[in-house]
Amino acid sequence: MAIRRKLIASLTALVSFVLSGVVQATADLNMRPGVTETSQEAYDLHMMVVWVMTGIAVVVFGLMFYSIIAHRKSNNPKPATWSHSTKVEIVWTAIPFIILIFLTIPAIKLLIKMEDASDPDISIQVTGSQWKWHYKYLDHNVEFYSNLKTPQQEANFDLEKATSNANYLLEVDKELVIPVNKKVRFLVTADDVIHSWWVPELGVKKDAIPGFINETWTSVPKPGTYRGQCTELCGKWHGFMPVVVRAVPQAEFDAWIAQKNDERVAAEKAAAEAAAKSWDLDKLMTLGEEVYNAKCAACHKVDGSGTPPLFPALKGSEIATKAERMDEHIGIVVNGKTGTAMAAFGSQLTDAELAAVITYERNAWGNETGDVVQPADIQAFKAGNQ
Amino acid sequence: MSEQKSVNQNKKLVMRLIAVVGGMFLFAFALVPLYDVFCEITGINGKTRGQALYQAKKIDRERLVTIEFLTNVNRGMPWEFKPTVGSVKVHPGELNEVTFYAKNKSRETVIGQSIPSISPGEGALYLNKTECFCFDQQVLTAGEQIEMPMKFYVDSDIPKDITHLTLSYQLYNVTDAVKSTAGATK
């Protein structure tokens, strides 16, 4: 008796252990409910459809498997001869119809809610470009690029080390900061090809289309960091342009905006100082190499050989070696090049960094032109001074 | 059925099917203007309509609609380009004027073309432009700067739930495209 009880107890324990494991596992298997009202309603709708579909599957496949067992030749040697029944056919055309109406109604309601971006508290312009996001706060004088922070993989890639980082490929240098419980409207567009801005936890996904503007919105009730990715194939580094949104209380948000404004003023001052003084070749080359490897090497390769014809070689290229084409060189780096993946770095790097990287490109890998581009030259170029 | 008859029948059917194929190929191209008409009716993508005439309908003094202006300078475009005011609040039905500032910061003459887009898309049905720099291309010589006017009014039929309209201009460098078509026509 006691043995039996023990057996039952341990069996129950085992079953509940397995069950809890299943529950735990299914939590990882399913869509994330997210934190916003719309994402949670989308999750509820998703769960509803899953259960409806499971129900249909159980009925249809159940009948089918019953038939497979009961109506096999060994069990049912003489097949029936009927092959038609208008009544039954009408019934099973009508039932799916009714189920679909039942599914459509909540979907319509949610869709109308999701598409209503009116009366926002703040507006942010989101611009996708190959392969980073740019955020511009329309109500504040703040804008910045948001780049992948996970370092580019080198030849001696250490999987263990890389993936021990929980946010591997989902971390950026500058996060998008928004206040909680405010209706934030995103105006989404793109610079080059189509991208798509997605944060699963917010239930927001919108395509960024070059030349056109799309809007969507969110209101995040809970402070936290929410991560997503670009979801529309946008070229070579499509898998490497994450979206990170940090929702903070209003006070913290205000402080952050103030800090961003201070930073901008300080950066302008530093840039002016940097431009005022003259840099020597060595110093420009050191800084230039650093900037080049961080921003340019993903496409033009560390040795400047590129992957022509998509990403032209800089090593030995005319633009980077001929003195009379130096202006063109500066122009491409500062303003980008139409119809190519070459972005405008004028607003992404400081004048000193731009000067350094251009100098580096004109002197590294045997280009040895001896050309020195000073921050002051960049400043003059940008200002359009003739 | 004689052989000759069946060959003729085949020919007839093949001709008809080829006509369908040809028709569908043309239909693909017909989709381009059809799509534009469709966009104009439904406001997909916020494509704005062409030049409108200001018809002094009633001005709705009760309501205010916020119009925000966004500018984006596409890569390879060495211009500065921005609205002189970031946003205006307007009464539906009232004619308004705003200006945009552009400066060519390069050392060459550059031709620019701005492409407008409105969000939400259906708002495009109610925003009417009577004058806009986006109807033409701009040619700016090295260092030249201009202020470009844009006159518009919001239709007083605009639905109540649209409170914000965003008008975005993406500025493209079309110098090469213009030059190459000019070269081709010569």
Place this chain on the structure above:
Amino acid sequence: MADHHPTGIKRWLFTTNHKDIGSMYLWFSFIMFLIGGAMAMVIRAELYQPGLQFVEPNFFNSMTTMHGLIMVFGAVMPSMVGLANWLIPMQIGAPDMALPRMNNWSFWILPFAFTLLLSSLFMDGGAPNFGWTFYAPLSTTYGPPSTDFFILGVHMMGISSIMGAINVIVTVFNMRAPGMTLMKMPLFVWTWVITAFLLIMVMPVLAGAVTMMLTDRHFGTDFFNAAGGGDPVMFQHIFWFFGHPEVYIMILPAFGVASEIIAAFARKKLFGYSSMVYATASIALLSFIVWAHHMFTVGMPIAGELFFMIATMLIAVPTGVKVFNWVATMWQGSMTFETPMLFSIAFVILFTIGGFSGVMLAMAPVDFQYHDTYFVVAHFHYVLFPGAIFGTTAAVYYWLPKWTGKMYNEKLGKIHFWWSMIAVNLTFFPMHFSGLAGMPRRIPDYNMMFAAFNQLASIGAFALGLSQLFFLFIIIKAIRSGKKAEDKPWEGATGLEWDALPCPAPYHTFDTPPQVK
């Protein structure tokens, strides 16, 4: 005398015989299937674990693009045309296809089209890398130089499928044996006629789309370029106007195959023949008004989203009718489970699972979460692999005795089935989960949280890849040393090809048309 035919290379180059052309289509599609599959192996090897181990991202994008293009245009579509060539004349009592020389031509375009497409792998800038959907402007302004070869290749395979489709329609309308009325035709013929109409309606639209790409790239037009007043979203509208019917082009003939096989092995007539025909036709018609459900996130007005959501969900009704009819065909039958039947049952079950995720994807507000994630990848692989590919596999096992006069080894066939069944689910089921967890499609590297599912999918994919070589082995073994087939190897099989012809079918059949009662 009746079986006289030329020999050697000339037989294959100049043949106008529907059986020879059918065989060439089938072998060609199998070769393409292996090439496209090899690319899938590269993709799954790279995704086996996080990090970039084997290929660089641009090549990875080329692999996903070429895998899609080759599987869709090189493997699935030609295999269906191959089946049509072999079976339609025999099933309607015709001596051959109506336009035999065009038939030869439409096949022989294909090897050149795909040589052109595959040669782009060795070009500067790499093969097309913008996905099989080739959205502008990534494929126009930003496409690699090999894009032009891709455009030419698509044109050629488009012409080939249009010619194939015209041939099917003319054959079915003009070449039926006396007494073979339309509503007596086997369901496979019906599904193929409907497919052929879809083909001649939408392949020209695809041709139009790539032509616009070409002129945008080289002749100064601005169809898809915003800077010139064009619209990149319009590309998607045109593409999916082709693309959604294309999905049904790939699956409808497989519906026909399953209908024939299930009825044969249940030893019972197909349930609701006429409603099957009408359901197929309504699926085809509906496929023209649902295209924008692929584009819910591009920023359509809400009225558009609602229309496309509801129209899409409507497709579930005729599709449901088909599934119910298959189950009813099995009901009270006297079933045996030879390899073709096993593949057909798996087809019904797994295709239905793909249908379920299809209904989920149709719901616009939830689709925002699914769109462009691995959930979508799981969905369309469920309808394509266990759908189109299992359908073709079942057809090959079922009609192999008719084609070759030899039987395959039933034991090996069953091993192949269970191997495929397990591998298919192991490959594609976990993709639902990685998609729901938030993994976008077409990425070469991913966060650790997607690792377990990707590893499972990769293991499944390797097993699935290997199972295709096993399939090849079974077929070659059957052809070379298989048991001689009886004239009616399947007890329940019906139709002209089984009732009026021996196994193997002679080189020329129905020179005098049979009488159908």
